[in-house]
Amino acid sequence: MTRGLLVCLSILLAVVTPRAQRGPAGQRLSMNTIAEQYVRLVLAVGQHDADYVDAFYGPAQWKADAERQKLPLSQIDADADRLIGQIPELSAADRRDSLIVLRREYLRRQLEALRARLRMLQGAKLTFDEESQALYDAVAPVHPESFFAATLAELARLLPGSGPLVERFDAYRQKFIIPPDRLTRVFDLAIAECRSRTLPHVRLPASETFTVEYVTNKSWSGYNWYQGNYRSLIQVNTDLPIYIDRAIDLACHEGYPGHHVYNALLEQRLVRDRGWVEFSVYALFSPQSLIAEGTANYGIEVAFPGDERIKFERDVLYPAAGLDVSQAAQYGRIQALTDRLAYAGNEAARKYLNGELDRAQTAAWLAKYAMTSPARAEQRTRFYDTYRSYVINYNLGKDLVKQFVESREGVSTRSERRWEEFVQLLASPRLPSGLR
Numbered sequence: 553m554t555r556g557l558l559v560c561l562s563i564l565l566a567v568v569t570p571r572a573q574r575g576p577a578g579q580r581l582s583m584n585t586i587a588e589q590y591v592r593l594v595l596a597v598g599q600h601d602a603d604y605v606d607a608f609y610g611p612a613q614w615k616a617d618a619e620r621q622k623l624p625l626s627q628i629d630a631d632a633d634r635l636i637g638q639i640p641e642l643s644a645a646d647r648r649d650s651l652i653v654l655r656r657e658y659l660r661r662q663l664e665a666l667r668a669r670l671r672m673l674q675g676a677k678l679t680f681d682e683e684s685q686a687l688y689d690a691v692a693p694v695h696p697e698s699f700f701a702a703t704l705a706e707l708a709r710l711l712p713g714s715g716p717l718v719e720r721f722d723a724y725r726q727k728f729i730i731p732p733d734r735l736t737r738v739f740d741l742a743i744a745e746c747r748s749r750t751l752p753h754v755r756l757p758a759s760e761t762f763t764v765e766y767v768t769n770k771s772w773s774g775y776n777w778y779q780g781n782y783r784s785l786i787q788v789n790t791d792l793p794i795y796i797d798r799a800i801d802l803a804c805h806e807g808y809p810g811h812h813v814y815n816a817l818l819e820q821r822l823v824r825d826r827g828w829v830e831f832s833v834y835a836l837f838s839p840q841s842l843i844a845e846g847t848a849n850y851g852i853e854v855a856f857p858g859d860e861r862i863k864f865e866r867d868v869l870y871p872a873a874g875l876d877v878s879q880a881a882q883y884g885r886i887q888a889l890t891d892r893l894a895y896a897g898n899e900a901a902r903k904y905l906n907g908e909l910d911r912a913q914t915a916a917w918l919a920k921y922a923m924t925s926p927a928r929a930e931q932r933t934r935f936y937d938t939y940r941s942y943v944i945n946y947n948l949g950k951d952l953v954k955q956f957v958e959s960r961e962g963v964s965t966r967s968e969r970r971w972e973e974f975v976q977l978l979a980s981p982r983l984p985s986g987l988r
């Protein structure tokens with residue numbers, strides 16, 4: 553993002569947002585003042601926690617202030633506590649706008665999550681479920697090992713060879729690796745397709761765009777760094793082989809209609825149209841992440857309903873990657889089965905973070921129930937070290953979003969209604985607990 557554009561946004565925000573005020577406890581502030589204070593507190597936490605601020609494109613001065621002040625954790629906590637008490641009651645006029653109703657509750661809950669993260673930074677030890685409730689406003693269901701048995705048995709029937717299933721799966725998957733020299737071509741095709749499937753349903757700003765970079769030595773496989781001004785930087789980690797199914801996953805999840813679209817809509821409809829400055833910052837360890845990851849994952853099937861994904865992969869991506877198209881249908885079936893093991897990752901993280909399993913035992917558990925190869929299991933446990941209960945946002949988040957969208961009126965009978973409800977969710981400050 554260029555400096556000139558940042559200045560434009562700063563001016564816009566200065567017009568719509570009153571100057572920071574610090575009233576006594578109990579004093580009611582305007583929601584825009586609460587919002588500015590919230591952004592400043594998130595930036596203050598970012599001074600202590602390098603992963604906390606995922607995106608910020610509000611006034612550069614606020615970031616500079618946070619860096620200069622470097623408020624201690626206890627001060628940030630006291631300020632957040634007081635701010636929660638200063639959130640105004642809804643007026644009768646407010647109640648007529650559902651987004652204003654959502655905004656108030658959302659800010660309160662985001663501030664509570666910020667306080668929970670502060671407790672963790674000060675050394676508090678929460679269980680996996682306590683942490684996910686405090687940070688993400690949700691608790692993942694517990695699945696016993698038997699929950700995965702039927703899926704594993706079905707995979708054992710389909711995968712060639714003998715020996716441990718994880719090894720057979722890994723051997724089988726070798727035929728579906730995108731050769732490194734074809735990666736860019738395959739990803740470009742996947743992104744173009746996801747974009748062309750999304751744009752008819754979402755009015756995006758004409759200037760929206762993103763850049764893709766290939767990186768190494770990360771604990772995640774892809775990341776969208778939203779820059780503001782409708783631009784994203786998408787990074788794809790090439791530490792481990794990239795299988796053909798990851799092209800659509802990443803293009804939809806990070807791009808269209810996933811994170812890039814989500815962030816662009818928040819900027820357009822909430823930050824710019826309404827002047828709600830709190831959406832110019834994204835606190836990673838907060839309820840917002842369940843909505844972000846849940847919509848990014850559910851967006852894949854919104855963009856590619858039914859068997860449209862496998863057809864596109866077979867007809868376009870397999871040839872571009874130089875892979876055997878005759879294998880596409882069977883690989884698609886096996887992928888669909890392994891998707892059912894998604895919750896095994898939560899169980900592994902829960903056991904690991906609760907101290908029931910060490911790193912090696914967690915890798916063994918992942919191999920047995922999630923069919924995760926040793927190299928990938930090592931990457932997974934490093935992800936758990938950094939992001940902890942964040943893992944629930946992907947699978948529980950997807951399921952909650954799917955359930956919410958598909959229970960809305962008319963969605964089951966008209967496909968366009970699904971897009972409408974999905975886009976409306978992307979552009980509204982709904983909390984995870986509000987999806988139930």
Ligand SMILES: [Zn+2]
Nearest residue numbers: 805811845848
């Ligand atoms: Zn994501």
